[in-house]
Amino acid sequence: MTTKTFSIALAALGLSTLAAQADPLRIATEGAYPPFNFVDASGELQGFDVDIANALCDVMEIECEITAQAWDGIIPGLNAGRYDAIVASMSITPEREEAVNFTQPYYQAGAVLVAPEGSDIMPEPDSMAGQLIGVQRASTYANLIEERFPEADVRLYDTVENHNLDLISGRLDGVIAQRIFMSNWLDSDDGEGFEMKGDAMLDPDILGLGAGVAVRKDDTELLDRLNDALDTIMDNGTYAEINDRYFDVSLMPQR
Amino acid sequence: MNYQVMIDSLPDLLGGALLTLELVALAAVVGFAVALPVALARLTRRPLLWMPAYGFVFFFRGTPLLVQIFLIYYGFSQFPEIRASALWPILREPYWCALIAFSLNTSAYTAEIMRGAIQAVPRGQIEAAMATGMSRLTRLRRVVLPQAMRIGLPAYSNEVILLVKASSLASTVTLMDLTGTARTIASTNYMPVELLTTAALIYLAINFTLTRVFKGIEYLVSGENRAAVNDPLMQAGLNDPDALHKIAEK
Numbered sequence: 001m002t003t004k005t006f007s008i009a010l011a012a013l014g015l016s017t018l019a020a021q022a023d024p025l026r027i028a029t030e031g032a033y034p035p036f037n038f039v040d041a042s043g044e045l046q047g048f049d050v051d052i053a054n055a056l057c058d059v060m061e062i063e064c065e066i067t068a069q070a071w072d073g074i075i076p077g078l079n080a081g082r083y084d085a086i087v088a089s090m091s092i093t094p095e096r097e098e099a100v101n102f103t104q105p106y107y108q109a110g111a112v113l114v115a116p117e118g119s120d121i122m123p124e125p126d127s128m129a130g131q132l133i134g135v136q137r138a139s140t141y142a143n144l145i146e147e148r149f150p151e152a153d154v155r156l157y158d159t160v161e162n163h164n165l166d167l168i169s170g171r172l173d174g175v176i177a178q179r180i181f182m183s184n185w186l187d188s189d190d191g192e193g194f195e196m197k198g199d200a201m202l203d204p205d206i207l208g209l210g211a212g213v214a215v216r217k218d219d220t221e222l223l224d225r226l227n228d229a230l231d232t233i234m235d236n237g238t239y240a241e242i243n244d245r246y247f248d249v250s251l252m253p254q255r
Numbered sequence: 256m257n258y259q260v261m262i263d264s265l266p267d268l269l270g271g272a273l274l275t276l277e278l279v280a281l282a283a284v285v286g287f288a289v290a291l292p293v294a295l296a297r298l299t300r301r302p303l304l305w306m307p308a309y310g311f312v313f314f315f316r317g318t319p320l321l322v323q324i325f326l327i328y329y330g331f332s333q334f335p336e337i338r339a340s341a342l343w344p345i346l347r348e349p350y351w352c353a354l355i356a357f358s359l360n361t362s363a364y365t366a367e368i369m370r371g372a373i374q375a376v377p378r379g380q381i382e383a384a385m386a387t388g389m390s391r392l393t394r395l396r397r398v399v400l401p402q403a404m405r406i407g408l409p410a411y412s413n414e415v416i417l418l419v420k421a422s423s424l425a426s427t428v429t430l431m432d433l434t435g436t437a438r439t440i441a442s443t444n445y446m447p448v449e450l451l452t453t454a455a456l457i458y459l460a461i462n463f464t465l466t467r468v469f470k471g472i473e474y475l476v477s478g479e480n481r482a483a484v485n486d487p488l489m490q491a492g493l494n495d496p497d498a499l500h501k502i503a504e505k
Contacts, residue, residue, distance in 0.1 A: 072438055076447050099445045134429075138442030155349075155429040156439055162329065169332035171347050 024063040025222075026083035027053050031068030032159045035184055035246045036089040039068065048251075051242045052106055052233070053087040056213075059229040059238075072138045072158070075099050078216060085215050085222065089178070091140045091208035101217055103226045105210030106239075107251035110200040111141050114167065114182050115174035116193060123176075123198040128152040131173040134163030140207045141176045147206055167194065176201075180247060210253045260446050261453045264437075268450075271436030272457050278350075278422050278432065282357035283415055289362035294369035308366070315363030320421050323360055328352040328428045349428040357425075361418050368414060372407030373399055405476050412469035416462050423458075433457055 029037040029049050037047040045066050057064035069077055071088075078086055078100060089109075092102045113123040121127055129151035135142045137156040145154055155172065157163040163175045164185060175182075179200045185191045201207070213230075215222050233239045234252060243250055296308035315323065331337045331346050338347075345351045376399050384398040426435030437454035441447040 072442050073447065075445055095443070095445070137439060143443075156431075156435075157429060158427055165329050165332070169329075169347070170338060171332065 024065040025057060025060075025085065027057075027064055027066045027085045027087050028069040028074055028077060028083040029053070029066055029086070029088040030071050030074065032071070032161060033089055033181065036181065037068075037087075048107075048242065048246045049087045049089055051245065052239075053085075053213075055233045055238050055242060056087075056226060056229040059232045060225050070158075071136070075214070078214060081216075084219065085213055085226065087213050089211045090214055092210060092212040093140060093143075093206075093208045096214070099217075100214040101219070101223050102212035102214055103223060104230055105208075105212050105253040106230055108210035108253045109181075109251065110179045110202045111144055111176055111207060112179040112182050112200050113174050113176050113197045114186065114191075114194050115197050116167075117195050119173065119197070121174050121197055123149075123201060125149055125151060132171070134166055134172040134175040136160050136163065136177065139177075141178070144201060144203060144206045145176055148201070148203070164190065180251065256452075257446060257449050260444065260449045264440050264450055264453055267436050267440060268433060268453055268457060271431055271433040271454075272461070274431060275419070275422050275425070275433040276461065278354060278357060278425060278430075279415070279419050281354055282361055282422070283418060285354070285358035286361035286365055286418075289358065290365035290369055293362065293366035294373065297366065297370050298373060312363045312366055315360050316367070320356065320360050321424050321427065324353060324356040324424055324428055327356050349425075349430050353422075353425040353428055353430055357418065357422060360421070361414060364414050364417075365411065368407045368410045369403065371410070372403035375406045376402045405473075408469065408473050408476065412466065412473075415469070416465055419458065419461055419465065 029045060029047075031037055031039050031045055033047075033049075035047050037045060037049040040046045045068060050066060053064060053066055066087075067083065069083070069086075069088075074086055074088060074090075075096065077083065086100075089107075090096070090102075092105060096102070113121070115121045121131055125148065128145075128149035131152055132155060133145060133149070133152045134155050134157055135145055137158060142154070142156065145152055155163070155166075157166070160175075160177050160181060163172065163177070166172045167175050168190060174197070179196075182196065186194060186196070213226050215226065233242075239252060240250070243252065293308045293311060296304040297312065299305050327346070328349060337343060380398055380402060381394065384394045389397065422432060423434035425432040426438060429435075431439065433454050437450040438447075441450040444450075
């Protein structure tokens with residue numbers, strides 16, 4: 001929205017060169033990962049990722065078109081040219097870097113185990129053995145369980161919302177997901193009766209350096225512009241302002 | 256295309272295909288058993304019987320299977336009353352939820368196939384059965400249903416093939432069926448084309464086998480028709496419509 005207003009303002013002033021002429025930058029997000037990206041009641045994409053994407057477009061002075069894509073096909077869709085960048089809380093991992101290029105990380109989170117209050121389950125291999133644990137398919141959290149808790153009984157879900165529904169219904173003994181996402185969920189009505197177990201898991205080997213913007217391998221020019229734009233918004237206070245809209249703690253990665 | 260990946264994934268995918276086959280086979284059996292009474296109820300003139308049957312078919316044919324699975328899996332589990340009920344041990348398992356959804360969905364379509372097939376049995380057959388003094392039930396068992404089965408078989412084989420493909424939705428409720436396994440492997444090696452192509456080939460193999468099986472059944476139950484074709488009198492009649500008259504005249 002800001003981008004649109006910005007472009008219109010530019011065009012109206014007759015100053016527009018790049019913004020009005022260039023093709024819009026097509027950005028994909030998932031739209032099912034609140035508060036990072038989600039669809040609000042009026043059908044608009046909202047969230048931290050969406051605000052960051054719009055801020056980057058403002059800095060790059062380019063019009064952006066943000067659309068929602070199913071998570072498990074989001075990288076193939078990028079490489080097929082259906083959009084130019086992914087801003088969807090995607091963790092930077094070596095496997096993914098074989099398929100796409102990432103900008104510098106724009107936030108770092110970590111994973112957490114959430115289970116019913118009173119349950120004595122802990123994020124340790126022995127305690128997790130044989131427990132039914134929900135996790136999102138194709139996520140780094142699924143890899144984390146496989147590496148650290150091979151004895152856990154894993155169920156793979158298409159969205160985090162679905163595994164949380166099954167946590168509430170009692171089908172699962174716990175879920176492993178991103179710390180900030182789960183912290184917000186615990187604050188909501190749905191999260192009543194559940195709590196985080198043990199410490200946050202950071203494991204950069206598995207979870208990656210943090211979330212980055214993904215672009216196609218051959219799109220190095222866009223990669224450079226996005227990296228510069230990220231520097232700009234982290235330096236000029238835009239990032240902090242967006243961060244504070246959503247979180248109590250700063251997610252800004254160490255640079 | 257990375258053929259090595261396709262070959263390496265085969266054991267896992269075939270394991271998933273076993274679950275797919277299991278779900279399809281059970282859903283087809285349960286669906287068939289549910290469909291017969293529904294079809295018969297649809298054909299009566301008693302509102303208490305045909306109206307619920309009509310509503311059942313209307314709902315399960317009129318809504319997407321994905322929505323039905325989600326309603327059964329995520330919908331029911333929202334209610335604490337259901338979670339406290341005796342049904343919960345069944346409804347908490349994704350396997351049973353998927354099986355219930357598939358069975359009810361296919362039974363609605365199968366009931367309509369049966370209804371159409373029963374109505375297509377020639378009126379004269381029923382009148383002849385009545386003339387020999389058969390009771391309503393005997394008529395149904397010995398005249399109507401056997402003929403309806405033959406009429407409905409091609410449409411029913413189509414429904415079973417549709418069910419095989421629809422069973423891929425089991426992967427949306429965490430089941431590791433053929434599609435679920437393919438998607439999970441693809442999510443770790445980022446080779447969806449290879450994995451989904453391999454899965455598609457397995458689905459094709461399953462459905463090819465099924466069409467052969469149904470072809471065989473169709474052949475087996477069409478005994479009289481075959482006999483007619485082999486009958487020299489009929490043979491002549493089929494090739495030359497006037498031949499029968501000529502034979503008759505002799």
